[in-house]
Amino acid sequence: MATRIVPDGNKPSLAVEISLEKPLPDYDINQTEHPTPRDVDGVLVSQGFRDLVDDARGVLLEILNEPERPPDDSGEITDLDLTPATARPLEIAQLTGAICPGDDEVYRPGLWIVLEDRHAPRREPLPGAVIDRVKRVTAKLVERMDLA
Numbered sequence: 001m002a003t004r005i006v007p008d009g010n011k012p013s014l015a016v017e018i019s020l021e022k023p024l025p026d027y028d029i030n031q032t033e034h035p036t037p038r039d040v041d042g043v044l045v046s047q048g049f050r051d052l053v054d055d056a057r058g059v060l061l062e063i064l065n066e067p068e069r070p071p072d073d074s075g076e077i078t079d080l081d082l083t084p085a086t087a088r089p090l091e092i093a094q095l096t097g098a099i100c101p102g103d104d105e106v107y108r109p110g111l112w113i114v115l116e117d118r119h120a121p122r123r124e125p126l127p128g129a130v131i132d133r134v135k136r137v138t139a140k141l142v143e144r145m146d147l148a
Helices: 036-044 049-067 127-144
Strands: 002-007 013-019 091-102 108-118
Touching: 002 127, 013 091, 013 127, 036 091, 036 108, 049 091, 049 108, 049 127, 091 127
Parallel strands: none
Antiparallel strands: 002 013, 013 108, 091 108
16 A cells, blocks of 8 residues: 655645555446546546545544544553543645556556645644644544544
């Protein structure tokens, strides 16, 4: 699974590109490798791919709104966290299909996601901790959607 995270240098947003490298029969995506970008267009406009985008949006919203557990949290029921949940500043600015070029001279359909922190200063990039969080969120999305 090829995943790229590209932070915007001068604003508090970033793009995530998730290339589909295996068939997804539940979404009628049976072939992921195509010789030209034009061949990928047919996949991106299919009903199955539209369903994939809709499902990905719902799963991503769910993941973004889950409270993150600290690394030292055992997850036991007795580990009570009585502090209020912090606001989840990341918002989905865009989630759509993408034509992803591969290293092996093929093109694949993929997901293009733009996340933005609307509460951050407008002309500053996202801090490293937020980018690390996006990496974890992306990994969860790929796992829950069974994209890899």
